[in-house]
Amino acid sequence: MLDRKMKAIIIASVAIACGLYLFHFNGDSINPADRQVVLVVTDSMDGDVTEYAIDSFPADTLVMIEHLSDYEKRFLRVGDVISYRDSGVLVHHRVVQVNDGSVYVHGDNNHSTEIVMLEDVNGRVVGTSPLLGHALALVSGNFIAFLAVLFAISAAIAVYGVYRADPKEAVE
Numbered sequence: 001m002l003d004r005k006m007k008a009i010i011i012a013s014v015a016i017a018c019g020l021y022l023f024h025f026n027g028d029s030i031n032p033a034d035r036q037v038v039l040v041v042t043d044s045m046d047g048d049v050t051e052y053a054i055d056s057f058p059a060d061t062l063v064m065i066e067h068l069s070d071y072e073k074r075f076l077r078v079g080d081v082i083s084y085r086d087s088g089v090l091v092h093h094r095v096v097q098v099n100d101g102s103v104y105v106h107g108d109n110n111h112s113t114e115i116v117m118l119e120d121v122n123g124r125v126v127g128t129s130p131l132l133g134h135a136l137a138l139v140s141g142n143f144i145a146f147l148a149v150l151f152a153i154s155a156a157i158a159v160y161g162v163y164r165a166d167p168k169e170a171v172e
Contacts, residue, residue, distance in 0.1 A: 034067040036123065038083070039133055040092055045081070047108025052079035052094070056108040057128045060137035063092060064127035073118045076103055081125040084116045092125055 043059040050056055057063070065083050068076075076082065080095045082105065096113060097104035103121070106113045138145050 036065040044107030054081045062133035065123040067123040083122040
């Protein structure tokens with residue numbers, strides 16, 4: 001059985017690892033303000049590996065979007081992945097050309113180019129997590145999987161409760 005010091009070290013290590021992952025997912029920023037997390041359900045960005053900061057990503061990827069001011073939108077560059085509304089649907093595509101007042105975009109898996117006016121840009125994708133996205137898609141789209149995860153969490157809590165009790169403390 002683990003002593004309290006070892007448990008504290010494990011918990012602290014897991015917390016630090018989670019914090020570093022969230023920091024990276026948030027575009028290497030500790031500021032969560034003006035951010036939006038979205039599950040991308042299409043494969044339009046599942047193309048060849050790119051040399052850009054945000055690489056191609058498959059369907060069911062969780063993305064972090066940084067909302068941009070009108071001033072910041074003027075500094076979009078080729079390779080940025082932006083989110084914008086097209087007929088009410090939030091779309092995430094890569095900038096392939098920048099003009100004054102608009103950008104040309106297309107998905108990494110789709111080469112038909114669209115023109116997006118800067119005022120229609122919702123933000124820039126600053127982080128992606130296919131792992132979290134697939135887990136969320138699995139749980140949200142399948143009631144049995146949701147129950148299985150809920151059961152696993154409950155079982156883990158119960159097992160922890162059983163093994164947490166120190167027999168020495170029970171005698172006292």
